[in-house]
Amino acid sequence: MAEKNQSKPPVLRTHSLGIQFGGLRAVDDFNIEIGESELVGLIGPNGAGKTTVFNLITGVYQPTEGSFYLNGIEMNGKKTYQIVEAGIVRTFQNIRLFRKMTVIDNVKVAMEQKLHYGLPQAVFRTGSFWREEAQLTRYARELLDIVHLSGKENLEAGNLPYGQQRRLEIARALATDMKLLLLDEPAAGMNPIETEELLEIIHFIRNQFKIPVLLIEHDMSLVMNICERIQVLDFGTTIASGTPEEISSNPKVIEAYLGKEEDAPVSEEVRENA
Amino acid sequence: MKKEVLFSYAVNMIAVTALFAVFVLLFETRAFGNSTQYIQGIFTTACYTIIMVTSLNLVVGFMGEFSLGHAGFVSVGAYASAIVSNALAGKGLSDLTLFLVALLAGGIAAGITGVLVGIPALRLRGDYLAIVTVAFAEIIRVAFCNFPITGGGKTISGILKLSTFYRAFWVMVVCVAVMFLFVRSRFGRTVKAIREDYVAAAASGIHVTYYKVLTFTVAAFFAGIGGGLYAHYMTAMIPTNFNFMYSAELLSEVIIGGTGSLTGSILGAAFLSSLPEMMRQFSQYRMLAYSVVLILVMIFRPGGIFGGWEFSLKQLASSLSGKTKSKAVQEKEGM
Amino acid sequence: MTFPLFVQSLINGLNQGAIYALIALGYTMVYGIIRMINFAHGDFIMVGAYTLFYTIPVMTSAGMPAWLSVFLGIVVCAVLGVLVETVAYRPVRKAGPMSALITALAMSLFLENLAMVLFGAKPHNVQAIFRLPTIRFLGVSLPLNVLLTLLIGVLMMLALQIFVKKTRLGKAMRAVPQDRFASVLSGINVNKIITVTFAIGSALAAVAALMYCARYPRVTNDMGSMMGIKAFIAAVLGGIGIIPGAMLGGILVGLIEIFVKLFAPGWYEAITYSVLIIILLVKPSGILGSNLGEKV
Numbered sequence: 001m002a003e004k005n006q007s008k009p010p011v012l013r014t015h016s017l018g019i020q021f022g023g024l025r026a027v028d029d030f031n032i033e034i035g036e037s038e039l040v041g042l043i044g045p046n047g048a049g050k051t052t053v054f055n056l057i058t059g060v061y062q063p064t065e066g067s068f069y070l071n072g073i074e075m076n077g078k079k080t081y082q083i084v085e086a087g088i089v090r091t092f093q094n095i096r097l098f099r100k101m102t103v104i105d106n107v108k109v110a111m112e113q114k115l116h117y118g119l120p121q122a123v124f125r126t127g128s129f130w131r132e133e134a135q136l137t138r139y140a141r142e143l144l145d146i147v148h149l150s151g152k153e154n155l156e157a158g159n160l161p162y163g164q165q166r167r168l169e170i171a172r173a174l175a176t177d178m179k180l181l182l183l184d185e186p187a188a189g190m191n192p193i194e195t196e197e198l199l200e201i202i203h204f205i206r207n208q209f210k211i212p213v214l215l216i217e218h219d220m221s222l223v224m225n226i227c228e229r230i231q232v233l234d235f236g237t238t239i240a241s242g243t244p245e246e247i248s249s250n251p252k253v254i255e256a257y258l259g260k261e262e263d264a265p266v267s268e269e270v271r272e273n274a
Numbered sequence: 275m276k277k278e279v280l281f282s283y284a285v286n287m288i289a290v291t292a293l294f295a296v297f298v299l300l301f302e303t304r305a306f307g308n309s310t311q312y313i314q315g316i317f318t319t320a321c322y323t324i325i326m327v328t329s330l331n332l333v334v335g336f337m338g339e340f341s342l343g344h345a346g347f348v349s350v351g352a353y354a355s356a357i358v359s360n361a362l363a364g365k366g367l368s369d370l371t372l373f374l375v376a377l378l379a380g381g382i383a384a385g386i387t388g389v390l391v392g393i394p395a396l397r398l399r400g401d402y403l404a405i406v407t408v409a410f411a412e413i414i415r416v417a418f419c420n421f422p423i424t425g426g427g428k429t430i431s432g433i434l435k436l437s438t439f440y441r442a443f444w445v446m447v448v449c450v451a452v453m454f455l456f457v458r459s460r461f462g463r464t465v466k467a468i469r470e471d472y473v474a475a476a477a478s479g480i481h482v483t484y485y486k487v488l489t490f491t492v493a494a495f496f497a498g499i500g501g502g503l504y505a506h507y508m509t510a511m512i513p514t515n516f517n518f519m520y521s522a523e524l525l526s527e528v529i530i531g532g533t534g535s536l537t538g539s540i541l542g543a544a545f546l547s548s549l550p551e552m553m554r555q556f557s558q559y560r561m562l563a564y565s566v567v568l569i570l571v572m573i574f575r576p577g578g579i580f581g582g583w584e585f586s587l588k589q590l591a592s593s594l595s596g597k598t599k600s601k602a603v604q605e606k607e608g609m
Numbered sequence: 610m611t612f613p614l615f616v617q618s619l620i621n622g623l624n625q626g627a628i629y630a631l632i633a634l635g636y637t638m639v640y641g642i643i644r645m646i647n648f649a650h651g652d653f654i655m656v657g658a659y660t661l662f663y664t665i666p667v668m669t670s671a672g673m674p675a676w677l678s679v680f681l682g683i684v685v686c687a688v689l690g691v692l693v694e695t696v697a698y699r700p701v702r703k704a705g706p707m708s709a710l711i712t713a714l715a716m717s718l719f720l721e722n723l724a725m726v727l728f729g730a731k732p733h734n735v736q737a738i739f740r741l742p743t744i745r746f747l748g749v750s751l752p753l754n755v756l757l758t759l760l761i762g763v764l765m766m767l768a769l770q771i772f773v774k775k776t777r778l779g780k781a782m783r784a785v786p787q788d789r790f791a792s793v794l795s796g797i798n799v800n801k802i803i804t805v806t807f808a809i810g811s812a813l814a815a816v817a818a819l820m821y822c823a824r825y826p827r828v829t830n831d832m833g834s835m836m837g838i839k840a841f842i843a844a845v846l847g848g849i850g851i852i853p854g855a856m857l858g859g860i861l862v863g864l865i866e867i868f869v870k871l872f873a874p875g876w877y878e879a880i881t882y883s884v885l886i887i888i889l890l891v892k893p894s895g896i897l898g899s900n901l902g903e904k905v
Contacts, residue, residue: 084479
């Protein structure tokens with residue numbers, strides 16, 4: 001409970017966060033602290049509760065116990081749009097883009113909160129309308145540039161190839177004044193080249209925007225490569241937490257993914273020597 | 275950038291004025307002979323139907339939600355404007371001013387009703403929202419049948435005939451223009467995003483309920499203005515004019531014309547509202563034909579005839595001059 | 610409020626309610642399976658009523674009891690239901706709930722206007738169907754028709770419950786809305802199930818038409834739409850998709866209408882609609898329903 005030696009509270013702090021659906025404890029006693037510019041991974045076998053954690057800290061689900069804080073401010077009970085306004089932004093496991101809208105409009109929608117002009121200004125096309133829309137377009141183009149999607153701004157988002165759709169999703173997440181970025185399996189379905197590009201983009205985001213990133217991922221190469229810290233979930237509880245080296249040699253983690261040692265598939269060496 | 279936009283605005287203004295000039299010419303020279311009055315009447319009907327249908331399209335087409343109670347807002351606008359024009363008549367206001375004040379009153383009254391209905395109703399979605407809008411519209415109808423000021427269930431007549439075709443035309447132009455501007459702004463963008471995926475929209479920080487109620491209210495406002503035009507053209511009305519059937523008709527016109535396409539609503543409404551007049555002898559087959567066309571549209575072309583496409587003079591001009599073609603090819607190749 | 614008036618209103622309300630209940634049964638069955646409001650259901654009743662109008666004279670002149678013509682009505686309505694489902698609803702099912710709803714609406718308009726074209730806008734009067742006596746006591750008149758309607762309603766409800774809970778077909782009908790994919794994997798022919806459901810629901814509409822005409826012999830082409838909406842309110846009130854809910858909701862709506870008519874005759878419809886709005890906002894799953902959240 002005691003804060004570390006820092007004058008600022010951590011960007012994200014959860015305290016015994018949990019949710020119970022009927023008799024099932026989907027997430028139990030989840031504790032994590034993420035500071036500025038950290039890159040943290042959340043891994044675990046399928047169904048371990050990783051996406052549920054994301055849903056909890058974005059207001060999609062209300063926790064049945066525990067609490068979480070963004071920069072020291074309690075976030076329990078807030079609705080999704082309020083949490084987003086406060087600065088927690090996520091991407092989804094299944095890409096949720098506005099498929100029939102253009103690429104640039106997708107980004108512009110994410111920047112809705114930045115606009116100030118109201119209905120009369122829109123209808124009478126006043127100076128503030130033009131100024132703000134122009135600013136919006138400029139900024140949107142910058143973001144598209146960061147994710148290597150420049151020049152595609154007027155294409156329909158649904159027509160982009162998969163990897164580019166993922167990057168558009170990230171551009172959308174960047175468009176908000178976020179303080180914490182949650183990436184839900186960002187590399188799902190990408191080939192090695194696309195994954196490499198994604199790594200670059202995540203690094204760029206962290207260095208340029210100085211925002212911490214928490215990511216759920218199954219692609220171990222990405223996780224080991226990019227995450228400074230990893231937390232492992234299984235059946236809703238945290239079974240390990242530490243650096244990539246520590247996690248990859250942690251027997252509990254291996255057990256969670258592969259089953260107990262007795263049931264583990266016999267290694268090739270052993271078979272050959274038998 | 276700004277010069278381009280001003281230019282396209284100017285072009286559109288000129289086109290509309292030219293259209294108006296054509297109408298003036300046709301009517302002043304009595305090109306239709308004895309039917310001039312009659313034809314003007316049809317066009318006036320088309321004008322207010324256009325306003326009603328395009329406003330409904332904002333909710334159904336752009337926002338992707340149901341409203342089967344639009345006639346309720348129309349009736350609020352109709353009755354409110356009639357009451358106001360009756361109250362202010364003979365108080366020294368010019369006809370035009372009286373007309374505009376009455377219309378505005380109708381629009382505002384309908385807009386307020388839109389907020390009151392929208393806030394509870396828009397928590398629901400799909401089927402349930404549809405039924406609730408019907409319920410609200412019916413409650414409005416029953417209320418008007420019981421209030422003495424709205425005739426107590428009987429026809430009220432003697433409303434001043436302030437809706438001349440020329441005035442109706444320009445009111446229609448202004449209303450449609452405002453709706454276009456609404457759509458081509460942050461509001462239109464956000465509303466379309468809500469339609470596409472409201473979870474993702476919320477995750478982008480959009481206050482979905484606020485935008486839904488806002489769009490609903492704007493649509494109700496314009497429905498009210500349409501109602502005001504209606505009242506001051508028909509000069510007599512009864513609450514049952516604005517029943518479920520009328521709402522269903524308006525909705526059909528939105529769907530057939532094309533959801534998400536204001537152009538489709540304009541053309542659809544204009545055509546479909548003048549049709550019954552031109553086919554007097556087939557009037558009993560009108561709704562039958564509507565429903566068949568509607569079913570066919572839903573099966574074969576769910577977006578409606580113009581689904582999502584907007585007519586643009588600028589695009590027309592540039593495609594004629596072949597300028598945009600190479601750019602379009604480039605975009606298709608994903609460059 | 611005198612006692613006779615109270616009892617009379619109770620009887621009238623139960624009669625009205627029983628009719629709504631019969632209509633709501635068909636609505637709720639179909640909604641339970643395809644999760645779509647069949648706006649045209651009320652118009653199936655109208656079709657059933659017109660069928661009765663034409664077949665009852667034939668029956669009576671052949672010396673047979675008038676109510677036997679309901680069987681022909683059942684056949685006509687069931688066939689109509691299947692036809693509508695196959696031709697209009699099935700192709701748009703995949704296109705999304707909005708398309709499905711609009712198609713249903715269009716179908717309702719189509720049926721109403723077709724009827725107007727075929728039969729004219731003038732009301733037709735159906736001959737008396739049941740010649741049951743009316744009991745009078747304490748200044749109250751109780752037409753035995755009312756008891757018959759209630760009895761038929763309860764019988765239908767019980768029959769449907771047994772069917773849905775005990776038979777294989779019924780179980781399949783319950784499986785489909787819960788998880789369509791899993792149903793297909795279990796070997797259920799989803800299309801066939803939906804068609805059967807429509808047939809049964811529409812057949813029920815014919816029975817509802819019979820009991821409606823027994824009380825209100827006036828048949829018009831637009832009788833369906835408002836009835837459909839009232840019955841929908843009844844189904845939602847009791848719990849949409851729940852068979853006993855339709856019965857409960859129907860009776861309640863009937864009673865509310867009749868009693869409100871006593872105090873505020875001009876406003877009774879508005880009260881019914883207000884009930885709908887309140888229920889949908891407060892407990893959309895209805896009186897007998899359970900609360901289900903929305904999945905992300």
